Amino acid sequence: MGTQETIRLLAANAFAERVGDTGLRTAQIDALGAEGARVHADLTARRGAGGLPFYDLPFDRGGLAASLAAAHRARETGDTLLVLGIGGSALGTTAVQRALNPGTHNLLAAPLRAGMRLFVCDNVDPEGFGEVLDLLEPGRTVVNVISKSGGTAETLAQFLAVRRWLVDALGPAGARRRIVVTTDPTRGYLRRVAQAEGLAALDVPPGVGGRFSVFTPVGLFPLAAVGVDVEALLDGACSLDAVSSLPGLWDNPAYLFAAIHVAFLRQGRNVHVLMPYSDGLRDVADWFRQLWAESLGKRRALDGTEVCVGPTPVKALGTTDQHSQVQLYVEGPQDKVITFVEVENLRRDIDLRADVPGGAEVEYLEGKTLGALLRAEKRATEAALTRAGRPNLTIRLPRISAHAVGQLLHLLQIATVFAGGLLGIDPLDQPGVELGKELTFGLLGRPGYEARAREVELLSTPDPRLTVPHL
Amino acid sequence: MGTQETIRLLAANAFAERVGDTGLRTAQIDALGAEGARVHADLTARRGAGGLPFYDLPFDRGGLAASLAAAHRARETGDTLLVLGIGGSALGTTAVQRALNPGTHNLLAAPLRAGMRLFVCDNVDPEGFGEVLDLLEPGRTVVNVISKSGGTAETLAQFLAVRRWLVDALGPAGARRRIVVTTDPTRGYLRRVAQAEGLAALDVPPGVGGRFSVFTPVGLFPLAAVGVDVEALLDGACSLDAVSSLPGLWDNPAYLFAAIHVAFLRQGRNVHVLMPYSDGLRDVADWFRQLWAESLGKRRALDGTEVCVGPTPVKALGTTDQHSQVQLYVEGPQDKVITFVEVENLRRDIDLRADVPGGAEVEYLEGKTLGALLRAEKRATEAALTRAGRPNLTIRLPRISAHAVGQLLHLLQIATVFAGGLLGIDPLDQPGVELGKELTFGLLGRPGYEARAREVELLSTPDPRLTVPHL
Numbered sequence: 001m002g003t004q005e006t007i008r009l010l011a012a013n014a015f016a017e018r019v020g021d022t023g024l025r026t027a028q029i030d031a032l033g034a035e036g037a038r039v040h041a042d043l044t045a046r047r048g049a050g051g052l053p054f055y056d057l058p059f060d061r062g063g064l065a066a067s068l069a070a071a072h073r074a075r076e077t078g079d080t081l082l083v084l085g086i087g088g089s090a091l092g093t094t095a096v097q098r099a100l101n102p103g104t105h106n107l108l109a110a111p112l113r114a115g116m117r118l119f120v121c122d123n124v125d126p127e128g129f130g131e132v133l134d135l136l137e138p139g140r141t142v143v144n145v146i147s148k149s150g151g152t153a154e155t156l157a158q159f160l161a162v163r164r165w166l167v168d169a170l171g172p173a174g175a176r177r178r179i180v181v182t183t184d185p186t187r188g189y190l191r192r193v194a195q196a197e198g199l200a201a202l203d204v205p206p207g208v209g210g211r212f213s214v215f216t217p218v219g220l221f222p223l224a225a226v227g228v229d230v231e232a233l234l235d236g237a238c239s240l241d242a243v244s245s246l247p248g249l250w251d252n253p254a255y256l257f258a259a260i261h262v263a264f265l266r267q268g269r270n271v272h273v274l275m276p277y278s279d280g281l282r283d284v285a286d287w288f289r290q291l292w293a294e295s296l297g298k299r300r301a302l303d304g305t306e307v308c309v310g311p312t313p314v315k316a317l318g319t320t321d322q323h324s325q326v327q328l329y330v331e332g333p334q335d336k337v338i339t340f341v342e343v344e345n346l347r348r349d350i351d352l353r354a355d356v357p358g359g360a361e362v363e364y365l366e367g368k369t370l371g372a373l374l375r376a377e378k379r380a381t382e383a384a385l386t387r388a389g390r391p392n393l394t395i396r397l398p399r400i401s402a403h404a405v406g407q408l409l410h411l412l413q414i415a416t417v418f419a420g421g422l423l424g425i426d427p428l429d430q431p432g433v434e435l436g437k438e439l440t441f442g443l444l445g446r447p448g449y450e451a452r453a454r455e456v457e458l459l460s461t462p463d464p465r466l467t468v469p470h471l
Numbered sequence: 472m473g474t475q476e477t478i479r480l481l482a483a484n485a486f487a488e489r490v491g492d493t494g495l496r497t498a499q500i501d502a503l504g505a506e507g508a509r510v511h512a513d514l515t516a517r518r519g520a521g522g523l524p525f526y527d528l529p530f531d532r533g534g535l536a537a538s539l540a541a542a543h544r545a546r547e548t549g550d551t552l553l554v555l556g557i558g559g560s561a562l563g564t565t566a567v568q569r570a571l572n573p574g575t576h577n578l579l580a581a582p583l584r585a586g587m588r589l590f591v592c593d594n595v596d597p598e599g600f601g602e603v604l605d606l607l608e609p610g611r612t613v614v615n616v617i618s619k620s621g622g623t624a625e626t627l628a629q630f631l632a633v634r635r636w637l638v639d640a641l642g643p644a645g646a647r648r649r650i651v652v653t654t655d656p657t658r659g660y661l662r663r664v665a666q667a668e669g670l671a672a673l674d675v676p677p678g679v680g681g682r683f684s685v686f687t688p689v690g691l692f693p694l695a696a697v698g699v700d701v702e703a704l705l706d707g708a709c710s711l712d713a714v715s716s717l718p719g720l721w722d723n724p725a726y727l728f729a730a731i732h733v734a735f736l737r738q739g740r741n742v743h744v745l746m747p748y749s750d751g752l753r754d755v756a757d758w759f760r761q762l763w764a765e766s767l768g769k770r771r772a773l774d775g776t777e778v779c780v781g782p783t784p785v786k787a788l789g790t791t792d793q794h795s796q797v798q799l800y801v802e803g804p805q806d807k808v809i810t811f812v813e814v815e816n817l818r819r820d821i822d823l824r825a826d827v828p829g830g831a832e833v834e835y836l837e838g839k840t841l842g843a844l845l846r847a848e849k850r851a852t853e854a855a856l857t858r859a860g861r862p863n864l865t866i867r868l869p870r871i872s873a874h875a876v877g878q879l880l881h882l883l884q885i886a887t888v889f890a891g892g893l894l895g896i897d898p899l900d901q902p903g904v905e906l907g908k909e910l911t912f913g914l915l916g917r918p919g920y921e922a923r924a925r926e927v928e929l930l931s932t933p934d935p936r937l938t939v940p941h942l
Contacts, residue, residue: 008942012934026937087794102602107577123791124848126821126841127871128750131573151832154790157844160823160836189832196828210794243940253939270806271742271783279599290795297799310803312742314785319625320594322907323558323681324761328768330903332781335741350597352631357667361622361660362631364917370597373628373915377595380910383930387906394933400598432801435858436793439851444844446835459854462865463483466497468724469714471479 007240007407009253010394013386014260014337022334022389024263029249032259032422039421040247040255053205054212054413058237058406064230066202067217070180071115071224073200074142077178079110080117081225082136084158085146085218087290088210089182090122092219092409095287099280099405100228114227116142124154129161138169142225144180146218148204150188153440159190182217209428211291212413215406229402236406244414254411257339257393258419264337264391265311265423272311273329276341277318277378280400281408284341285315288412295416295427302424309423319377326381330388338385338392341408342378345399346371478711478878480724481865484857485731485808493805493860495734500720503730503893510892511718511726524676525683525884529708529877535701537673538688541651542586542695544671545613548649550581551588552696553607555629556617556689558761559681560653561593563690563880566758570751570876571699585698587613595625600632609640613696615651617689619675621659624911630661653688680899682762683884686877700873707877715885725885728810728864732886733893735808735862736782743782744800747812748789748849751871752879755812756786759883766887766898773895780894790848797852801859809856809863812879813849816870817842 016023047055057063074081083093097118102108106117119132143162147155166175176197183190185203194201202217213219215237224230246252249259261272272292274285297310316325318340329338352373354366365373385392395411397404420427442452464471487494518526528534545552554564568589573579577588590603614633618626637646647668654661656674665672673688684690686708695701717723720730732743743763745756768781787796789811800809823844825837836844856863866882868875891898913923935942 006940009939010933010937011939012937013930015937018930018934086791090791091795102605103599104602104606107606122794123750123788124841124844125748125750125817126845127818128574129841130819130821131575134573135575135578152794153832153836153844154794154848156833157823157836157841160825160827160833161821161841163827164824189830192830193827251939256939270804277596279594279596286795293796293799293803294794297803299802308802308804310799312783312785312799312803312806314783317594320557320561322904323593323623323625323765324562324757325764326907327901327903328764328781328783330906331770331779332764332768332783333741333779335783346596347598348601350601350632352628353635354631356631356634356664359660359663360917361624362627364912364915365624365628365631368915370595370600370628370632373595373624373911374597376911376914377625377907379927379931380907380914383910383927384907386930387926388903396933430798432798432859433793435801436797436848436851436855439854440844440847441835443847443851444835444839446831455858456850456854459484459489459857460850462481462867463489466481466483466486468480468482468722468727469477 005398005403007253007398007404007411008396009257010396011256011260013382014391014393019386019391020389023391024260028263029256029259032263033249035422036249036255036259037247039418042421043417051207052417053207054215057205057208057215058234058410061234063203063205063217064220064234067220067224067230070200070202070221074180074225075116078116078140078142080119080136080141081222082132082141082143082162083118083120083146083222084143084155084162085120086122086152086154088213089146089148089155089218090120091287091290092214093222094120095283096214096219096223096228096233096405097226098283099400100402101226103279105226116225118222118226121158124157129158133162133165138166138178142178142180144182144222145190146182147190148184148210148213150183150190153437156189180221182221211294214287214409232402233406236403237410239403240407240410244411254414255418257411258415258422260393261311261337262419262422269335269337270311271314271336273314273316273336273338274341275316275318275321275338277374278341278343278400281341281343282317284408285317287409289313289315291412291416294430295420296423296425297432298425299432300425302426307425309425318381319374322377322381329390330384334389336390338390340378340382340392340394341397342375342394343397343400347400476869476874478724478869478875478882479867480728481867482727482731484853485862485864490857490862491860494862495731499734500727500730503734504720506893507720507726507730508718510889513892514888522678523888524678528676528679528686529705529881532705534674534676534688535691535705538691538695538701541671541673541692545651545696546587549587549611549613551590551607551612552693553603553612553614553633554589554591554617554693555614555626555633556591557593557623557625559684560617560619560626560689561591562758562761563685564693565591566754567685567690567694567699567704567876568697569754570871571873572697574750576697587696589693589697592629595628600629604633604636609637609649613649613651615653615693616661617653618661619655619681619684621654621661624908627660651692653692682765685758685880703873704877707874708881710874711878711881715882725882726889728882729886729890729893731864732782732808733890740806740808741782742785742807744785744787744807744809745812746787746789746792746809748845749812749814749871752812752814753788755879758880760784760786762883762887765901766891767894767896768903769896770903771896773897778896780896789852790845793848793852800861801855805860807861809861811849811853811863811865812868813846813865814868814871818871
């Protein structure tokens with residue numbers, strides 16, 4: 001890979017020299033250096049001791065081999081893959097598939113598709129879920145049930161429904177042949193079921209949380225099945241290792257991304273927008289939303305003090321959201337940092353001919369391309385924000401390829417744990433969602449959670465006086 | 472319509488009695504009463520004088536008749552509708568279609584679909600746009616080009632490309648037969664082209680901005696073409712008029728929604744989340760994002776003072792985002808107001824049988840339904856947020872129907888102009904996006920914008936020292 005083929009962080013527009021007083025001073029990043037060095041040392045030590053396995057997943061090709069073999073079998077078994085999973089079990093697959101296959105993938109005839117059709121069901125709404133089951137044919141479908149713990153309520157409920165749908169159509173043996181479980185190697189309900197029923201099963205390596213699992217079989221199996229070059233995806237992530245292991249904030253794009261966002265967060269910029277100028281990369285912003293929000297949104301610091309910290313990540317899309325969100329970004333409060341993602345070399349372009357009865361509105365487009373318009377709009381929006389004193393960054397991909405997408409995801413993962421370190425919180429846990437799970441169990445009558453049901457009644461029953469129109 | 476069939480705002484969890492000190496006091500809303508009365512009088516007067524036509528669009532059936540007739544012709548001409556438009560020209564159609572047709576609409580065989588297939592292209596990325604053109608057949612496609620002004624750069628560029636695609640396949644006459652323009656009744660480039668070429672054309676009534684145009688032919692024509700009962704949609708909006716015309720904050724759900732959000736915004740809650748617990752309603756949150764952000768995100772108050780105000784609307788989806796954003800919502804900073812949208816009566820449900828080798832993880836689901844799980848998770852999340860002192864609201868729909876969706880959209884439109892009034896800004900303009908347009912023209916060499924090109928160079932060229940890895 002030449003230097004041209006590296007993802008880059010363009011940070012000039014975050015700094016006062018460009019953006020004015022609302023920008024950072026480079027000295028502020030310098031001042032974070034000591035803190036950053038401590039975090040770097042800590043991460044490096046923990047990585048070395050095996051405590052941060054996500055760092056080295058791209059180098060571990062065991063999950064790759066198992067995923068490729070399972071994908072090969074899946075493609076022989078059916079032409080449609082139905083993924084049941086939620087959060088980190090779904091978002092990476094959706095993001096990478098959308099980046100590397102056409103948005104019309106599921107609508108294409110089989111010979112035009114790189115691999116299986118893909119349906120990722122990450123909700124339990126019976127309306128949406130039922131629509132998908134109506135569409136699919138059990139005899140042409142392979143089902144991948146993904147839950148790291150093996151006990152995710154939503155995913156198990158989907159599993160019960162889909163298993164029955166398969167058994168009704170194909171009988172128990174036919175159903176078993178079509179289910180692939182991805183879960184903890186030894187523990188949990190799904191692992192037990194896989195063992196008892198002889199289901200195909202893939203491993204989520206211990207110590208890898210859902211939002212850091214895209215480079216495990218959680219992502220690799222479905223992505224291989226739909227025709228993504230998952231080896232190149234991992235190679236891309238590996239190729240980032242050298243630069244993302246550098247200790248200096250000014251040399252390491254992941255660290256610089258994190259340091260800039262933390263510095264701005266400390267100044268009250270609590271909204272962090274990721275805005276790709278690319279249809280293909282739009283769902284990367286959804287994947288990032290989970291990574292950034294769930295990792296950095298924490299009540300307690302590592303020392304136990306209450307901090308209630310956390311930026312709100314926002315998904316946007318250029319040029320589309322210029323006609324939706326940019327008015328707010330340019331004129332609204334100084335509470336945002338905007339990161340564009342741009343692609344230098346498009347995979348295709350469309351020529352424009354202004355061969356319609358005249359008008360200055362279209363003549364300047366004569367001889368241009370849609371790609372040129374897309375790029376011009378990105379640069380113009382960037383310049384308009386900068387002139388309005390709104391700090392912004394750009395992540396530039398040389399092109400959309402499995403290699404570059406691997407780099408992008410890994411950069412953002414490393415940025416996340418580094419930002420967690422700077423904020424003094426644990427980026428790997430999510431204690432705030434436990435109560436909601438227990439309250440759900442209570443409402444549904446799971447033994448042991450009876451008291452929780454009463455709590456929900458108290459806090460979620462409408463108050464007629466505060467309901468409009470009144471009940 | 473019985474009282475059961477009314478959309479309702481459930482506001483108890485925004486108040487201190489439920490949520491604790493972080494909630495509002497009902498006295499705070501009372502205190503907004505005088506301000507609210509002034510805004511109500513102003514809106515009522517302007518509506519009466521014809522200055523706020525969006526209020527009465529649902530009652531004006533001229534656009535409906537023209538849209539239904541055009542949809543009838545379109546369905547005789549092809550089986551696929553390609554909408555070219557951006558922002559308000561796209562978001563309403565996408566939201567309502569997704570609510571009222573299955574998410575699998577485009578994948579269904581013709582006899583199973585309520586109407587034409589729908590592709591809404593609201594970006595100029597040649598990758599994504601080219602994929603759609605690759606898929607569609609010119610001879611089976613009707614193209615709806617939508618731009619209120621008739622001069623939107625992105626839409627005109629798409630129009631040039633698609634017109635050529637049609638002409639190459641079908642010749643000029645065949646192409647003309649397949650294009651429907653939706654634009655200003657008399658002015659602008661698209662109207663001139665429609666007149667010169669004899670294209671079918673629909674009107675956007677003067678004075679209706681893009682983000683308030685879903686009840687004009689902008690939304691009505693494509694929605695009718697894909698099989699939505701657009702008359703019921705308008706009837707629903709009309710049915711809200713009585714309650715949303717009431718002057719009192721405690722009687723008018725649109726006003727109460729606005730007043731609560733403005734009161735919280737003044738306390739620093741700058742992130743406003745809309746979180747439907749419904750796959751069908753997910754894209755309503757995207758439509759709301761534009762409405763809320765572009766209307767309320769403003770640099771200047773009506774009196775000219777610089778205020779730089781505006782909440783950041785965030786799209787979320789339950790239960791999905793419980794595994795992505797709720798950790799942040801429960802534990803992160805006190806900077807959010809969360810509005811759930813819930814549906815009382817689902818259009819279908821799926822029974823669960825825990826007929827898989829035992830485990831407490833699934834046994835409590837025996838005899839339940841997916842819909843019961845969805846509802847329990849919403850109530851549990853609501854209760855968990857409330858217990859953590861995080862203010863939240865619920866908009867409750869009796870069911871997802873054209874009628875109820877019409878109510879929902881109209882309620883949010885009225886809430887938006889009322890919030891604009893309370894904030895003292897003009898919710899109908901968007902001055903902050905002009906500069907970006909001019910800078911784009913400059914970069915693309917449109918005569919008269921040469922100086923703008925230099926400005927962009929200055930503000931968007933990477934600085935090698937602040938680019939990592941270095942250039």
